[in-house]
Amino acid sequence: MTRWQDAKRGMVASIPMIIGGVPFGLLFGSLAAANGLSLGFAIAMSSIVFAGSAQFVALGLIAADAPLWIIVMTTFVVNLRHILYAADMLRYVKHLPLWLRGVMGFGLTDETYAAVRPMHDMGSVNLDNGHRVYVGSFLAFYLMWNLTTVLGALAGEYIPGISEWGLEFAMVATFIGIVTPYLKSVPYWGAFIVALVASVALRELPNNLGLIVATVLAVLTGFVLDRQKNGGGK
Amino acid sequence: MTTMEAIAIIVGMFAVTFSVRFVLFAGAHKANIPGWLEGALKFVPVSVLTAIIAPMSLTDTQGLALELSNPWFVGALVALLTGLWFKRQLLTICLGVMAFFLVKLIVAL
Numbered sequence A: 001m002t003r004w005q006d007a008k009r010g011m012v013a014s015i016p017m018i019i020g021g022v023p024f025g026l027l028f029g030s031l032a033a034a035n036g037l038s039l040g041f042a043i044a045m046s047s048i049v050f051a052g053s054a055q056f057v058a059l060g061l062i063a064a065d066a067p068l069w070i071i072v073m074t075t076f077v078v079n080l081r082h083i084l085y086a087a088d089m090l091r092y093v094k095h096l097p098l099w100l101r102g103v104m105g106f107g108l109t110d111e112t113y114a115a116v117r118p119m120h121d122m123g124s125v126n127l128d129n130g131h132r133v134y135v136g137s138f139l140a141f142y143l144m145w146n147l148t149t150v151l152g153a154l155a156g157e158y159i160p161g162i163s164e165w166g167l168e169f170a171m172v173a174t175f176i177g178i179v180t181p182y183l184k185s186v187p188y189w190g191a192f193i194v195a196l197v198a199s200v201a202l203r204e205l206p207n208n209l210g211l212i213v214a215t216v217l218a219v220l221t222g223f224v225l226d227r228q229k230n231g232g233g234k
Numbered sequence B: 001m002t003t004m005e006a007i008a009i010i011v012g013m014f015a016v017t018f019s020v021r022f023v024l025f026a027g028a029h030k031a032n033i034p035g036w037l038e039g040a041l042k043f044v045p046v047s048v049l050t051a052i053i054a055p056m057s058l059t060d061t062q063g064l065a066l067e068l069s070n071p072w073f074v075g076a077l078v079a080l081l082t083g084l085w086f087k088r089q090l091l092t093i094c095l096g097v098m099a100f101f102l103v104k105l106i107v108a109l
Helices: A003-034 A039-049 A052-063 A068-078 A082-093 A098-106 A110-122 A130-158 A169-182 A186-201 A209-233 B003-026 B035-041 B044-058 B071-086 B089-108
Strands: none
Touching: A003 A039, A003 A052, A003 A110, A003 A130, A003 A169, A039 A052, A039 A130, A039 B003, A052 A068, A052 B003, A068 B003, A082 A098, A082 A110, A082 A130, A082 A209, A082 B003, A082 B035, A082 B044, A098 A130, A098 B003, A110 A130, A110 A169, A110 B044, A169 A186, A169 B044, A169 B071, A169 B089, A186 A209, A186 B044, A209 B035, A209 B044, B044 B071, B071 B089
16 A cells, blocks of 8 residues: 555544534634634644643633643643553654654644554554554644644534534544444453443542643553453463 | 743653653563463453543532433443443444433433
8 A cells, every 4th residue: 555545544533523522622713713822823722732622721721820840740740641652652652763753742632543543453553554643643633733723713602512512522422433343351351340330430630640640540540450360261 | 820830840741650660561571470460461451441431420519410311321331231241343433422322312302
């Protein structure tokens, strides 16, 4: 397959999540404008920082006149989960040149990780083409995120209530479509159930911390169950 | 906010965001991931994706919302059952989204 065909696969696999992301991008742009921030600032955030939930948190902090170090530290904590994605992706990027790993690091979001990482498990990408599919997914999200930011900042007030339409549910359904093929053995079910219960129980923790703690607990659960299965059974 | 402050915010946020995403990739060529760690990391996709969507699907501003009038809950449940039963991603997404909007529509009536 050519580079372009691989990149296109990444884009196509990302379509449902791109639809789900559109209201967030529009909302970010319009909130930035509503808070009196310039169009240039909103664009700089989306094109240079490129971190959905951290951008929303930063808007709130800027509105509250928080000092710079609070904004930066909060961004760090909100994005901490990405280090887990990077650790999990290591074996699929270690053979690539540094500049390409840099591009992939910049584009490491929830959505691209979700769209591309499981393809390695399902055998639909390999070490030769995985990074092209990944870059395709990243570029598609990057384009959507920046376009919707501009649109939202310019025309936010003309699309009333788009954040209440429920387009974000497309992301939920996609994630479920990604998770269910894994649910074939006890360790994966264990991780799933612990992630579900813990994330709901800890949802009030600030800055996505509940998400991180729930993820770590779920990974540990899967790991321990896996060990027991392989250690005791054979 | 002055222009300098705006630049400082963008640079600072970029620096921490990119560092978190890139620090492990930067040394990936010489990284040797021990087998046990790889055995744990394979649970990251299921764990993190579930942890992102479970609170959205199962709660609202009041708390747990496991009712047939909650489109998020019904849509997620339909998607989950479809995914487990048919193991077809596109079908899972379509039926889940349809269930979501159907409940939303009915509730709005």
